[in-house]
Amino acid sequence: MTMNEFLGDPRNLTMLMDYYQLTMSNGYLSHGYKDTIVYFDMFFRKIPDKGGFAIACGLEAVVKYIENLKFHEEDIEFLRDKKIFSEDFLDYLRNFKFTCDVWAVPEGTVIFPNEPIITVRGPILEAQLIETMVLLTINHQSLIATKTNRIVRAAQGRNIMEFGSRRAQGYDGAIYGARAAYIAGAIGSSNVYTDKEMGIPAIGTMAHSWVQLFGDEYEAFKAYAETYPDNCTLLVDTYNVLRSGIPNAIKVSKEVLEPLGKRLKGIRLDSGDMAYLSKECRRILDEEGLWDCKIVASNSLDEFIIKDLISQGAYIDTFGVGERLITSKSEPVFGGVYKLVAVEENGEIAPRIKLSENVEKVTNPHYKGLWRLYEGKTGKAIADILTLHDENIDETKPYVLFDPVFTWKKKVVENFTAKKLQVKIFEKGQLVYNLPNIEEIKDYCREEVNSLWDELKRFENPHNYYVDLSEKLWKIKNDLIEQYRDKI
């Protein structure tokens, strides 16, 4: 089954929205704003875990949601019973048709705070009604992709497997979490559903219950080796790793697998001191000639513990990471927001702003362009620029970057290439984007992370990447702030 076929999730999630989307839309309609064209930006403000960057994920599910948008008669009836919605509005919903333009950064793109990940242009009722699902989808999947990539980087080339379904926050948490993890670098997931529906390789061997059922650990290992001689990984910590699990695994390797011409593929540690146990296991396995038997570890791991284990010289080939990946336990919220940035008035685009006492929280107004500059020589990303939508960045001339808060901080860049990061997804409600398959997204994500300097990838005090405004945009923003200051 391909990605596009998976678009057929049988649930209709049209009604999954905050109630105020409906109360507002009903009011927009009754006040004559039905055909008012607006611009919304979806962006986030803070990188989870004090990291240097985040990874955008979830666009495909947003596309699926928009393609399936439909209010059914029972939805209309339900809303009519609220006795606050006009019949005009209920008719509008009954005939709802999405006609907006949507731009987005592709899934797997490296993103930074305050950048429009998704921009929606269209009639305010339509653009408003999709807010909750756009946020829910992008927030969740970007959170897990960002977290997983941290864990993958911590493992320094060792394999990461996603093992968290049982601790996920709901079924979609497990399903779309596994997808985000795979995109961001996990080699597969324990989840069978996501293998069948999305092609994410399913991985797994045995639980403690297998060993407990047989009662005797050797008999349990023997039975497993007989069943799966080509892919035999044994869980060795049900009773005692070094005194029972490893001796029994070696015995099964010699008595069951080797006579068949097979090798013991791996052992798995799921408790205890992983640094000590993995080194002891490696030593014993090597002594017994089982140099090619892999060691898998899987107990409450995350990027910090994996980094620490590696620094202690633990011999672990593969990490199975569960609850701390699938919930992004250290920081389980990706705080994306969806803000009105402009309104078309008499054929002109009028920028809109949301003020805040914290100057960095003031929204970036207007219909914008999002650019990334790359160093010509290395191809590494050096800065992102927000411009007005119709501004161009001329690669042949030096470009002056300046900090949007501390404007005296300036830097001139030369010999760069510039790329617009958003691509068009919907044009007047029609899907015009060819959704890449999951392997393409995964490859693209790897390239994206490779385009970053190492200073951005470290966990402690990563370099602060430039996300600047063009001079024109900066001026518009400041004028708006002044204008509202005068008013109040």
Add this chain to the structure above:
Amino acid sequence: MTMNEFLGDPRNLTMLMDYYQLTMSNGYLSHGYKDTIVYFDMFFRKIPDKGGFAIACGLEAVVKYIENLKFHEEDIEFLRDKKIFSEDFLDYLRNFKFTCDVWAVPEGTVIFPNEPIITVRGPILEAQLIETMVLLTINHQSLIATKTNRIVRAAQGRNIMEFGSRRAQGYDGAIYGARAAYIAGAIGSSNVYTDKEMGIPAIGTMAHSWVQLFGDEYEAFKAYAETYPDNCTLLVDTYNVLRSGIPNAIKVSKEVLEPLGKRLKGIRLDSGDMAYLSKECRRILDEEGLWDCKIVASNSLDEFIIKDLISQGAYIDTFGVGERLITSKSEPVFGGVYKLVAVEENGEIAPRIKLSENVEKVTNPHYKGLWRLYEGKTGKAIADILTLHDENIDETKPYVLFDPVFTWKKKVVENFTAKKLQVKIFEKGQLVYNLPNIEEIKDYCREEVNSLWDELKRFENPHNYYVDLSEKLWKIKNDLIEQYRDKI
């Protein structure tokens, strides 16, 4: 739509399981364990946020899942392509029929570590295959119910509204999270889907985009008041609460609502210093005769901030709680596990154990009963006891409690009543439990929390509730530990 009709979620989640459930089950079958009857317990080990108790939630969704269990032909094909499953096993899946007995504590029950929340008795293949979904479901919903109840208690009678859909971990995170929140004491949710499908009251008024669209805050408030004169709550922080939002809200109250004989229902604060602003807003509203205008607050709240706001004398009537509730941000994992505790051998129930270097982590073996003792005079819960399944607790005699780890710690209780907490849900695969509706569950949950002493409900160092083993069960557990110690 009633709860039972909602059982018709169109997704088939049968394949949402860890891959090792399938590799193990295939092996059980090929080794002649098809008809072997086993017992699994689902339990958790640690109360989130160092709280005094947790709340069980998610049983209804487990029932729905089990009722819908079915492997489709495309699932069988997918598994055949893995080239490791026997045709016997694929046939078994094709004809899969759930025949287990299932016991569970009802949703809304107060639970403690190491207690069987769910017990499954039946053929090992069936009991094994449901592990992932049982854990995923109960872990997620119990997590959110437990967290919400903390937030509700912190608010000391003020209303809590669930506002977190946009920050939930996936769609089910929003849907079942809203359900768990409502059961545990929230008065409603911003989520429209859960109102329509589950009858959880949807709540909401306006976002900043409403104010931004109109440009002028007074015009925006006026339009909203005209549209919803009976239910007008105004978001007052788009530009400046005290200099713009509140004056405009008062003006609209006097110029639009009062001429219609209506009252301003509320104002909402979504940023800034809630303690200071709420007191100032209250003072100004009262001065203007708007004593009945409610103040709603909704910015990154949780039980700690709410408690702190109340202690500062903040005038807040209702709290809208988002990301920190819907993800249980402070502790986003409910670590439930599903462990084999017994196997039927020659008509006898043979207990099974999983050892650990940490004595408190050793599983409680055997097919058990779970009892709660209540003080006769007050009806307050005093201790829970795990017994063998066929043991009885005689209320007419004193009962000796003793600590399962520090066994010299004893306490005699008299004048108590004893109640078995688990009820039968499935009998030989048939649903024999009448699922309560959501209001019944919510009421029951409130009674459950009321049955606890205050010392258990506090946030700092709550009392450690007794969860003890009967003498018979304790002896069996210790004999098993000794037996395995001798072996290894």
